[in-house]
Amino acid sequence: MLRMTLAVIRKDMTLTLLRGNGLVQALLLGLLLIFVFSLSQGVGESLSARSAAAVFWLSSAFCQILMFNQLYALEEVNNSRLGLLLSPAPIQAIWLGKAIAGFVLLLSAQCIFLPATVIFLGKSLSGPPGPSLVILLLTDTGMCALGSLLGALAQGQTAREALLGIVFFPLLTPLLLAGTGIGAQAFDGIDPDGSSAWLGLASAFDAIFLAAGLLLFAFLYAGDE
Amino acid sequence: MLELDRVARFYGHNLVFKDVSCTFAGGSMSLLLGNNGAGKSSLLRIMAGLARPSLGTARFTADSPKIGYLAHATFVYPALTALENLAFWRDVHGLDNTETDLLNVLARADIAGRAHDRAGTFSRGMAQRLNLARILLLAPDILLLDEPGAGLDAKSQALLRKEVLHARGRGACVVLVSHDLARDATLADRILLLEEGRLAYDGLPALFPPLADVEQACYA
């Protein structure tokens, strides 16, 4: 299983970063969102730390949808999905591989979103870095576990992005709230005394959707019905 | 090696076929015939485990056999080179071939010269040969072919035939879906005909009575 997962990760990374248009589309959309939100600030004003964190996570979520869409579209070109399904390794290896590839891509996208948020929305990273980093990783994990599961949902469907967004966003709400809650703390340095609760929630979300991904992916990712 | 027990397939409420029961042994080559829409491809996918039968069961009698499936779709990633494509499938199937092995396989499939070119620049015939290389690398116990020769030139077709016969020779169970009865019936040692939603004929090619009629029906 591990070998297939690694093969999928390597192939997806090669195809997206080295041979494809990579993250360009997803990055542009995310940056555009941050920029558009920066327009809501009047002269001399700046968005509250909470709003800035929300914008950051919104950009990440949109970027995520495009990315998983792209990752699963790779198999649709010449129907290689069927080839993957014939592998002796469990099908979940594909889910895991795509989730990890998505995780790495999302983290790299966030390396750009974060400075963009700081610059355009006039924030500084003054909060304690520990919890912020932990929540960043936890939230990304949950987003990728769910994203990798839902990415398989639209297999063989043309209007994938819109479809994914409709289902993805509401399901993601708890995680986005957690990310926003702690993100606000990272931006203004005020501890809202809820951080341990948010960390717990994000961990619970990750656990539930990692398990759901493992259990349900095999149903979704199948030959033609 | 492969056993079908009263397999049926519906699309929505439409019956495609039902009550298909047969077993396939190693070292045999079966030719699966039928009109368009008779469900040949569906049956082949059920055999490969890529689709669930609506009723009945399909199971392998051997322990976790390697399954090769070669159809019209080439399974090729256009942005990867031929060698990278092959290396990916090697990892997916958990094989341990070295790069030299991969190059040898590409040579057998007659595309060694383009090993480091991106598959996106290949013609359909070459992409299909790369797909064949994937099968050669896997050396499957069960080889399922769904009109793999469609759109290939004579040379590629000959290569394909040679390798299919070679696979049977080393004991693989081969099932071939084809339209070219006149040519492929000579290769096969068994003919299966899907007609009117059931298995209408299952036996030796020599005893297959309406050879000419069926051929006509195939092209109708």
Add this chain to the structure above:
Amino acid sequence: MPKSSPPPLILLLLGSVSLACCQWLIYFYAPTEAAMGLIHKIFYIHLPLAWGALFSFFLVFLGSVAYLFKRDSGLDRLCVAAAETGLLLSGLALFTGMLWARKSWGVWWTWDPRLTTTFIMWFVYAGYLVLRSLNLSMRRKSLVCAVVGVIAFLDVPLVFISARIWRSIHPAVFGTEGGELEPKMKLTVAVCVISFGFLWAGLVRLRERQLDLRARMDTIACDIP
């Protein structure tokens, strides 16, 4: 198959009659709440609606799990019926909740955890029903929806907890709706919930029956050459 089957009809009749009787309990038996006045009576409708919605979503979950294992299209239709009923009831629950909030706290909307959860679940199941309208093969659609039906319900507790943590950070208006009720009020609410349960079951059964009949008509139409 009979043209109109008795169970949904009986359930609907039972529900309607008993709900009508409940009106007497609500307006004459239960005492009027001191602070809220007459508007407090909304509570007797609001609570059954919310419970009905939650039951519907739970039914979608059960039906989806069963579908994944049995692949019976009847279970799929049960899920549709339950999801549609749930969407309707949660919509009504939101509406009555807003009326309540307006009178009780002077605003149309508060981010009370229960209301927030209902709101987000409304979105999730609206997305679920949008999936239904997609141009996918019947089997694929049922499969995709079953998977979404499962993960949507897994999300309910997470959404609820997150809404709770989110609000507790701010000075929250915590509506303790079911907190300290008088015995007479309690009895009335219980009777309302039970009566509404009949109506709910009737609605789901009725809708399921409609879908069954439509599927059957499609079958018959296919058989005509």
